[in-house]
Amino acid sequence: METGKIKKLKELIDLFEHNIKQYKGKYYDEAKTRVDFIDKFFELLGWDISNIQGYSEQYRSVVREDRIEIKGKLKAPDYCFRIGGVRKFFVEAKKPSVDIKHNIEPAFQLRRYAYTAKLPLSILTDFEEFVVYDTRIKPDRHDQASTARIFYCTYKEYEKHFDFIYNTFSQQAILKGSFDKYIEDTKRKKGTSEVNKEFLKFIEKWRENLAKNIALRNKDLTIYELNYAVQKIIDRIIFLRIAEDRHIENYGRILKLIENKENIYPQLVKLFLKADFKYNSGLFNLKFDQVTPDLKIDDKILIDIIKSIYYPDCPYEFSVFDVEILGNIYEQFLGKTIRLTASHQAKVESKPEVKKAGGVYYTPKYIVDYIVKNTVGEKIKKKTPEQISNLKILDPACGSGSFLLGAYQMLMNYHLEYYTKDENIKKALKPKDKKIYQIRENEYCLTIEEKHRILLNNIFGVDIDSQAVEVTKLSLLLKLMEGESQESAGMLFKFSDIKMLPDLSENIKCGNSLIGSDFYETGQMNLFQDEATTRRINVFDWDKEFPDIFKNGGFDVVIGNPPYLLVFDIEIKKYLENKYYEFKRNNDLYIAFISQGLNLLKKQGYFSLITPNTYINGQYFIELRKTLSKYKIEEIINFEMKQVFKNVNVYTAIFVLTNICNTKDWVLKSDIDKKIGIIKANSIDFIYKNNLIIKLETNKKFVDYLLIKDVGYNYWSIGRGKIRGNSIGSRILYSSEKKENDIPFFKGSNIFKYYNTIPRNYLKNNYKKYLNENDIFRFSSEILETKPKIIYRQTANQLIATIDYNGYHNDKTVHIIICKNGIEYDLRFILGLFNSKLLNYYYKYIVNETGRTFAQVKIVNVKRLPFPNVNIVNTNYLNIIKFVDEMIDFQKKYHSAKFENEQKMYKKQIDILDNQIDQLVYELYDLTEEEIKIVKEEKNK
Numbered sequence: 024m025e026t027g028k029i030k031k032l033k034e035l036i037d038l039f040e041h042n043i044k045q046y047k048g049k050y051y052d053e054a055k056t057r058v059d060f061i062d063k064f065f066e067l068l069g070w071d072i073s074n075i076q077g078y079s080e081q082y083r084s085v086v087r088e089d090r091i092e093i094k095g096k097l098k099a100p101d102y103c104f105r106i107g108g109v110r111k112f113f114v115e116a117k118k119p120s121v122d123i124k125h126n127i128e129p130a131f132q133l134r135r136y137a138y139t140a141k142l143p144l145s146i147l148t149d150f151e152e153f154v155v156y157d158t159r160i161k162p163d164r165h166d167q168a169s170t171a172r173i174f175y176c177t178y179k180e181y182e183k184h185f186d187f188i189y190n191t192f193s194q195q196a197i198l199k200g201s202f203d204k205y206i207e208d209t210k211r212k213k214g215t216s217e218v219n220k221e222f223l224k225f226i227e228k229w230r231e232n233l234a235k236n237i238a239l240r241n242k243d244l245t246i247y248e249l250n251y252a253v254q255k256i257i258d259r260i261i262f263l264r265i266a267e268d269r270h271i272e273n274y275g276r277i278l279k280l281i282e283n284k285e286n287i288y289p290q291l292v293k294l295f296l297k298a299d300f301k302y303n304s305g306l307f308n309l310k311f312d313q314v315t316p317d318l319k320i321d322d323k324i325l326i327d328i329i330k331s332i333y334y335p336d337c338p339y340e341f342s343v344f345d346v347e348i349l350g351n352i353y354e355q356f357l358g359k360t361i362r363l364t365a366s367h368q369a370k371v372e373s374k375p376e377v378k379k380a381g382g383v384y385y386t387p388k389y390i391v392d393y394i395v396k397n398t399v400g401e402k403i404k405k406k407t408p409e410q411i412s413n414l415k416i417l418d419p420a421c422g423s424g425s426f427l428l429g430a431y432q433m434l435m436n437y438h439l440e441y442y443t444k445d446e447n448i449k450k451a452l453k454p455k456d457k458k459i460y461q462i463r464e465n466e467y468c469l470t471i472e473e474k475h476r477i478l479l480n481n482i483f484g485v486d487i488d489s490q491a492v493e494v495t496k497l498s499l500l501l502k503l504m505e506g507e508s509q510e511s512a513g514m515l516f517k518f519s520d521i522k523m524l525p526d527l528s529e530n531i532k533c534g535n536s537l538i539g540s541d542f543y544e545t546g547q548m549n550l551f552q553d554e555a556t557t558r559r560i561n562v563f564d565w566d567k568e569f570p571d572i573f574k575n576g577g578f579d580v581v582i583g584n585p586p587y588l589l590v591f592d593i594e595i596k597k598y599l600e601n602k603y604y605e606f607k608r609n610n611d612l613y614i615a616f617i618s619q620g621l622n623l624l625k626k627q628g629y630f631s632l633i634t635p636n637t638y639i640n641g642q643y644f645i646e647l648r649k650t651l652s653k654y655k656i657e658e659i660i661n662f663e664m665k666q667v668f669k670n671v672n673v674y675t676a677i678f679v680l681t682n683i684c685n686t687k688d689w690v691l692k693s694d695i696d697k698k699i700g701i702i703k704a705n706s707i708d709f710i711y712k713n714n715l716i717i718k719l720e721t722n723k724k725f726v727d728y729l730l731i732k733d734v735g736y737n738y739w740s741i742g743r744g745k746i747r748g749n750s751i752g753s754r755i756l757y758s759s760e761k762k763e764n765d766i767p768f769f770k771g772s773n774i775f776k777y778y779n780t781i782p783r784n785y786l787k788n789n790y791k792k793y794l795n796e797n798d799i800f801r802f803s804s805e806i807l808e809t810k811p812k813i814i815y816r817q818t819a820n821q822l823i824a825t826i827d828y829n830g831y832h833n834d835k836t837v838h839i840i841i842c843k844n845g846i847e848y849d850l851r852f853i854l855g856l857f858n859s860k861l862l863n864y865y866y867k868y869i870v871n872e873t874g875r876t877f878a879q880v881k882i883v884n885v886k887r888l889p890f891p892n893v894n895i896v897n898t899n900y901l902n903i904i905k906f907v908d909e910m911i912d913f914q915k916k917y918h919s920a921k922f923e924n925e926q927k928m929y930k931k932q933i934d935i936l937d938n939q940i941d942q943l944v945y946e947l948y949d950l951t952e953e954e955i956k957i958v959k960e961e962k963n964k
Contacts, residue, residue, distance in 0.1 A: 028067050032181060035063055039150060039178055046119045046151075053118040057101065060150035061116050068193040070104060077465055079443055081108045081436045084194065099342055100136045100145075106197055108436075113137050117149040124152060124175065127168050131335075134162040134171060140343040141218050143206045144173075146192070151178050153188070161221055164335035219352045222339065225331070226356055227371070229257055232324050234361045234369035240319040246363045247558070248314045253361060254490050255315050258497050259295055261349075262306060264332050268341035271507055271523075278333050281326045288320040304500055304524035306493075346501045347388055350423040353494045354385040357423065376588060386425050386584045390633055390667060390677070393695050395429040397657065397679050398580045398629035408438055408458075414481050415572050418583040419536040419620060421484030424495030426582045427531075428502055434477050435469055443467050474503050475525050483569070483578070484531045487561050492533045499531070500524050534563025537615050542598050560595075565623060577625040584633050585616035587673060605647040611637065614647055621650070621682070628682045630654075636661050636676035639709045640869060642883045648707040655681040656689040656702075659709060663693055710869065715954045719865055722889035722948070728846050729853065731882045733817075734806050735835040736768065736786065755787045756834070764788040769827070771836030774816040776858050777907070778914035779825045786832055806839060807832045813840035813850050813857065815885075820878035822866055822885075824857045826850055826911070838882060847895055855903040859944040860937075862888055864958045891947040899943045906943070910936045 039060060045051060062072045065085070074083045086103040100113035115133040123129060129147055137145035137158030147154040155174035162171075176184050190196050191205050233253045237244065244252070266272040280290045292309070299307035309316050330336050362370045403411045411434075418426045442451035442459045448467075451458040459467045469477075478499060486492050503524065540562045566573045589610040590596045599606045603618035613634040624630050638644035639661050657679040667675050677695075691699045691711045700711035712720070725731065736756055761767065765785040773780045806812075808830040815824035817838050824840070833839070840857070842848055856862055870884045893900050913936065917929035945955050 029182075029185075031063070032067055032185065035060060035067075035150075036178055036181055043119075043151075049120065051118060051120070053116055056118050056149060057116050061102075061114070061148060064148075064150065065102070065104075065114070068189060069195050070193075074465055079440050079467075081439065083466075100133065104192075104194075106194070110140060110142060111197055111202060112142055112192065113140070113145040115145070115147045117147070119149045119151045121149055123147055123149055123154055123168070125168055127166070130154075130156065130168040130170070130172070131162055131164060131166060134158050134160075134166075135334075135338055135340040136343050138162055138218055139339045139341070140345065141348055144191075144202075152176075153178075153181070159217070161218075162338045218339070219348055219355075223352045223355050225339075226257060226261075226352070227359070229328050230356070230359075230361070231369075231371050232327070233257070233320070234371060236321050236324045237318060238361075238363060238367055238369035240321065242367055244314070246361070249363065249369065250361050250490065252314050252318060254493060255312065258493060259298070259307060260291075260328065260332070262497060262501065263294070263298060265341040265344060265501060266504065268344075269504060269507065270342075271504060275333070277329055281322075281329050284326060285322055287322045287325040287329075288318065291325065292316055302500075302524040303526065304496070305526045305528050306497065306500065306524075346428055346498050346505070347425065349501065350425050350428060350494070350498050351385045353498070354423040354425075357488065357490050357494060376586070385423075385668075386633060387667060387669075388425075388429075389695070390584075391425050391429040394582050394631045394633065394677060394679070395426065395433050398582055398631045399430045399433050402580055402629055403434070403437055408441060411437075412476075412480055413575075414580070415483060415578045415625075416481055416580040416582070417578040417623065418484045419581065419623065420583050420585045420616065421486045421495045421531065422488075422491050422584070424484065424498040424531075426584070427482050427484050427495060428498055430580070430582065431478060431482050431499060431502055434481055435474060438473065438477060439467065439469050442469075468506050471503070471507060471523065478503055478527070479525050479530060482530055483572075485534055485536050485563065485568075486531075487533070487535045489533045492531055495531050496527045499527060532563070532568055533561070534568070535561045536563060537603075537612075537619055538562050538595070538598060539564045575625070577623050577628065579625050579628045581620045581624050581628065581630045582632070583616075585613045587635055588612045605644075605650050607646065608643050611635065614638070614644070617647065618650070621654070624682045626682055629679070630682065631677060631679040633667070633675050633677045636663070636674050639676055642881075645707065648709055651678065651680065652705050652707050653685060655683045655685045655687060657681060658690040658692060659702075660692040660695060661699075661709075665694060712868075713957070715950070715957055716865065716868055718954075719889040719948065722891060724886060725840075725888040725890055726886035728843060728848060728890055730806075730839075730841050730843055731885050732806055732839045732841075733835065733882055734839065735833045735837055755790045756784065757787075758784045761785050762787070766790075766832050768832035768834055769814060769837045770834050771816040771818050774814055774823060774825060774837060775914070775918075776823050777825050777854070777910045778918055779814070779827065780918075782831055784834070806841070809839070809841055811850055813854055814838070815840065815857065815880060817880055818878070819880050822857050822863050822880060824854055826854055838880070838885075840885075849895070849904050851904045851907040852900055855907045855940050856891070856944060857888075858940075860941045861944050861948060861950070861958055864961050865889060867961070889948070891944075893947055897947075899947050903940055903943050906936050906940050910940070 039046060046056070066072055070085050071078075071083070072085050072087070074085070078084070084105055086105065088099040088101055088103075101116040102114040104111050104114065113133065113136055115129060115136070117123060117129055121129060133145055133147045134156055137156070138161060143157065143159050145156055145158045147156065153174075153176050154172055157171045157173050160171040174184075174187075181188075190201050192202065196202055230253055233256060234249060237252055238249055241249075260277065263272060263277060267274050267276065276294065277291075280287050280294070292315070295307045295315075296309060299309060332339075332341075358373060359371050360374050362372055364370060399414075399416060402414060416427070416430045418424075421427055439459065441447060448459075452461070457470050458473045459469055461467050482499065484492075484495050486495065507523075538560055542560060542562055572578060590599060590612055591610070596610070599615050603615045605618045606615045613632075617632060617634065617638075620630050620632065638647050639659070659679075660677040662675050662677075664674065666672070685704050688701045688704050691702050691709070693699050700713075702709065702711060756768075762785070765788050767782040768784050768786055769779065769782050770784055773782055810830035811826050811828045812830075813824050814827045814833060814837050815822065817836050840850075840853065842850070842853075865888065866880075866884065869887065870881075910933065913929050913932045917926060917933060920926045920929060945958075950958070
């Protein structure tokens, strides 16, 4: 560490030591401790405590809070340390007379703040003592001060531990990644839990208890009214509770309702009515809400909910609850719905569409930020607030509103930065048309009127789920309220006619972004008779819902993350195929969203979605690639094997395009900061091909010489997989002991590289009587019983094949390769090619199924494999056949070996043969040493 820093640290320690009695006295308060010692200590760690560099509010590195105490409750942590406006850790300061080591309250206070803000580490200090807490551990009011404490020292030990403190909490250390590395190293510490998972459990418990009680006490409610009522009550309580912790409402207003422990809900409704007068946002509008005002809810249910959101029972501090985190929680929350049983009891279960999609996918913040930056950011660059006042930003599947929150935040940051420039600040502060106000020296905020204006003018969303629409509105209103207080609210009401919050009903709407009312012009009028179907279809006419926007050509920016669902409903599929050309021969709903997004986009508008990456090179997505190639593609990021969505096997891509004719080459990336290469303008091939791939593509293809067939039995189909009925004995395909004359067949799990296990799966010998004509044609034994034939595993992420010399049958998880009539190539040679490193490299490059849970080696892709120009007397051809014979033999020996040493010996021989076959294959395709190196390096990744 620098000599100057050591000297200053010693001076601070000596000063404290010399006057410790005075500092620990009752007249030396917290404010003085901060100024005299804590500020200076963190300046030694490289932090700009006083914002000497003059950064605008959203980018300053240290945010210091004033010490405001309301009924014993502090406003916020004393310091928030940030990098690029992103919180990294909190510091809570105390005066030296406080016993930090043993006092429970300061520790619980800090941990609540940091846990709610989803920060992994935070600090409690009075300079005399310095404590670091792991704030991923959920706080409990009964915790000792030592709970979750991972570091403690006194001022006398600062020199000894300063390397650790500096290397973890200094600004330089965080920029270099040391802070994040330390967090990663302690990630699996016992007791750690993410706030979003815990708060989700919290509100899910509310939902369940409210739903059951409301259903019990209000027998006339429909399922839709019950879902609506529960969602509204939860939203309203959360909003008011957050408003309290942000000091827009008096702290404890909801808590007071349970003092008498009776008639709580009618009192809560009165509170909602007062809130409606104050906020006028639609959230509390009981005039148009005919469901919630007159509900009967037991006092005990509400007492439990209300107590759980207040100190000391509540582990959360709502003043620092990020709206983005809340959105993440709500996204998961909305994945379930309330169902009513025949006896009018409430049950909570996953929504059908969530089950089909395999869960709820909340878009990570870095993805949202990237898309917003490259669309909204580009659209507003170098423009004045007046020039962007009519910018229209849309998310057509807004969910909980994460993309709209990101766009709104960017617009507010941009406006604040513009207004606080030296040449603009005087005008922006003028009372007549005030855009900003000053909170302290060099610190400004947008006025609430300006935040209103931006939100209403610029932000728009649609979602088919009415609950999601309400959550998006709630999230945007909470975002607007960030930084507001009782004082700012009071000033607003005093000098303005507007209410504190805007009504977003004309901005965020409920409907089906893909299906208009013309759906009922195609013979679907009878669907109106089914309320559930009408709600599920939920038609939406864009030109009628947003007439002014479409008079001006559409939306300037379209962004989002559409649902990853397959369409199986015949009528909906037919409608989508007719309306969206790119959707033909496809079931992926996201394709229709891309097509519709282009329809909604204004000329020169920006369009970006994160979707599955199947359109990058999928056979049935060529029409979509043709369409996209007509626009100016800025870039496509194909994340390939990277799982953007945590714990979900969905592989994704982001495209960014502009609605103008494409005349420019564009960038293909494998991550947001990893460029792969340049793709030519108007190309419909979205894969960057290196020279080796281009060279291989000049060869003829497997399909020119070989028949690649999918003729296996479908184990699950009625009439093939089983005779009607559920017992094992009724199946025509089964896995057990062979019965007389029954036919063995391979499954994919029997197939290995150059080897197969003996099939223990059987087809009943009288199976033909259960098949219809199409089945008999499809499952004829002519090809199935061919011998020899190459059989390869269909469910795999690479090419894995062997030869069947016995003429066994197979199910659909195994595909077959044989030579076309008149082709004399030996199948052992074909097998050597198929299993080679080179063809696996090519396959991975053009198909990229690696890492997918349901990866498939599809026939259409095997047909594309390059075939060498070789005749049957070629030396390499003959040697490959010889080595494949030896390989098959050694594979049998390896798999039947009974001792580990034997296995190792055979494995060495197998590896040698693999390398020999690979070398011969390289020569057949005329690879250079440099090209061989590329293949080998890819194999080792």
